[in-house]
Amino acid sequence: MKDLVNHDQILFKYCDAAGNINAESNPNGTIDNIAGICNLNRNVFGMMPHPERACDSELANTDGKLIMDSLLKTLIKK
Numbered sequence: 001m002k003d004l005v006n007h008d009q010i011l012f013k014y015c016d017a018a019g020n021i022n023a024e025s026n027p028n029g030t031i032d033n034i035a036g037i038c039n040l041n042r043n044v045f046g047m048m049p050h051p052e053r054a055c056d057s058e059l060a061n062t063d064g065k066l067i068m069d070s071l072l073k074t075l076i077k078k
Helices: 002-006 065-077
Strands: 010-013 034-038 045-047
Touching (some): 010 045
Antiparallel strands (some): 034 045
């Protein structure tokens, strides 16, 4: 945990709709509400909420579309 914090490897945390990080917003009890981390080179990351599963209105959930669209925009710019 100390290394993740010191190396700024925590990318996402569970929060409520207002952006408040709290235990009630954490669906799986992860330490410090961590939802996504990256490696030291910041070129690989893992994420628990699986935004790719929440990108289609036919599945009644598009909450993950914003994250996936921002990733695509970043990749296209390079």
